[in-house]
Amino acid sequence: MTGVRSPRVRLPVLTPGPSQRLLSRTAEYALRATSCLAAAGGGPLTAEALSPVTGIPIPYLLKVLRQLTAHGVLHAQRGRGGGFTLARPPEAIRFTDVLEAVGASPVMDQCAFGWGKCNTREPCALHPAWSRLNHAFATWARSMTLAHVVRRQRPRSRVRAS
Amino acid sequence: MTGVRSPRVRLPVLTPGPSQRLLSRTAEYALRATSCLAAAGGGPLTAEALSPVTGIPIPYLLKVLRQLTAHGVLHAQRGRGGGFTLARPPEAIRFTDVLEAVGASPVMDQCAFGWGKCNTREPCALHPAWSRLNHAFATWARSMTLAHVVRRQRPRSRVRAS
DNA sequence: CTGTTTGTGGATACCGGTGTCCACTATTAG
DNA sequence: CTAATAGTGGACACCGGTATCCACAAACAG
Numbered sequence: 001m002t003g004v005r006s007p008r009v010r011l012p013v014l015t016p017g018p019s020q021r022l023l024s025r026t027a028e029y030a031l032r033a034t035s036c037l038a039a040a041g042g043g044p045l046t047a048e049a050l051s052p053v054t055g056i057p058i059p060y061l062l063k064v065l066r067q068l069t070a071h072g073v074l075h076a077q078r079g080r081g082g083g084f085t086l087a088r089p090p091e092a093i094r095f096t097d098v099l100e101a102v103g104a105s106p107v108m109d110q111c112a113f114g115w116g117k118c119n120t121r122e123p124c125a126l127h128p129a130w131s132r133l134n135h136a137f138a139t140w141a142r143s144m145t146l147a148h149v150v151r152r153q154r155p156r157s158r159v160r161a162s
Numbered sequence: 163m164t165g166v167r168s169p170r171v172r173l174p175v176l177t178p179g180p181s182q183r184l185l186s187r188t189a190e191y192a193l194r195a196t197s198c199l200a201a202a203g204g205g206p207l208t209a210e211a212l213s214p215v216t217g218i219p220i221p222y223l224l225k226v227l228r229q230l231t232a233h234g235v236l237h238a239q240r241g242r243g244g245g246f247t248l249a250r251p252p253e254a255i256r257f258t259d260v261l262e263a264v265g266a267s268p269v270m271d272q273c274a275f276g277w278g279k280c281n282t283r284e285p286c287a288l289h290p291a292w293s294r295l296n297h298a299f300a301t302w303a304r305s306m307t308l309a310h311v312v313r314r315q316r317p318r319s320r321v322r323a324s
Numbered sequence: 325c326t327g328t329t330t331g332t333g334g335a336t337a338c339c340g341g342t343g344t345c346c347a348c349t350a351t352t353a354g
Numbered sequence: 355c356t357a358a359t360a361g362t363g364g365a366c367a368c369c370g371g372t373a374t375c376c377a378c379a380a381a382c383a384g
């Protein structure tokens with residue numbers, strides 16, 4: 001663009017209501033950005049180009065992209081004509097990979113009571129309930145890839161938790 | 163107890179690692195507290211008695227219980243012999259009810275891009291993926307009741323999202 | 325009535341996720 | 355080489371979820 005680094009254009013408010021979400025904002029950002037990259041079809045996209053499309057403010061987007069690059073999900077190219085690219089083909093990048101890269105992958109092994117004595121053999125009262133939800137989420141995150149997003153497809157295995 | 167209101171006994175740290183979680187801490191607290199109440203089998207429990215069992219600090223536990231009471235999930239009785247009781251039988255209290263009471267019910271209708279133009283007819287790229295996850299969670303929260311927790315049972319309908 | 329128990333209500337402090345900023349390095353064009 | 359482009363790295367500010375505190379009201383025991 002024309003030299004301006006931070007246009008300071010407040011994009012439309014994303015969450016007008018209560019900000020309660022299943023995934024953290026950062027997690028959503030990471031998935032949005034990688035999805036757009038996948039949709040771009042291999043050509044490098046700069047953070048400046050990605051920002052208006054994803055609705056993520058440039059400085060924070062840069063930070064998220066950096067994390068994804070450091071974890072091998074993206075490839076970064078500096079200088080003119082540079083930008084960010086998927087490090088692997090879309091079908092080889094699972095949601096899990098993206099979420100883990102930004103540290104947004106929920107800790108599954110932790111019990112609702114957070115006590116060491118709780119495990120599968122000696123479960124706490126909420127243990128079965130938790131594991132069901134956790135399993136549902138884990139299955140979803142593992143079965144979905146960026147290719148599914150681009151092609152609007154469903155994963156091979158259905159997401160279920162029971 | 164013996165007059166001490168806040169024992170100030172730092173219970174074992176619940177989340178040593180990164181605090182990334184599927185449900186917010188408050189949401190977990192609410193489910194823990196109501197589950198214990200359900201397990202108590204009708205008898206009123208004071209916040210002071212509930213705190214060590216659930217691992218929730220008394221002051222915050224009190225606040226959570228207050229929200230649950232205000233939303234009709236619990237019944238509160240003051241004075242000696244008082245405490246908190248389930249307002250309805252355990253099988254009539256769904257996880258959804260508990261989560262909504264503390265304002266921890268994720269907003270389902272919101273798209274990953276947060277843009278108004280995204281709906282079922284004109285979905286954004288991530289829309290199918292989101293709705294699948296959201297639906298899985300909603301089904302889980304609606305099908306589970308406190309009775310399931312006490313009896314360690316599974317809900318009638320399996321949790322699935324597809 | 326008096327004192328104790330137990331929940332109520334709101335003000336306040338803390339902390340980590342979220343978002344911003346700036347100086348710097350790498351790459352390419354000319 | 356020089357200038358412009360574009361990502362890197364880390365320090366810092368903000369804000370809302372989390373947690374604490376205190377004065378008060380209700381209910382019960384004696």
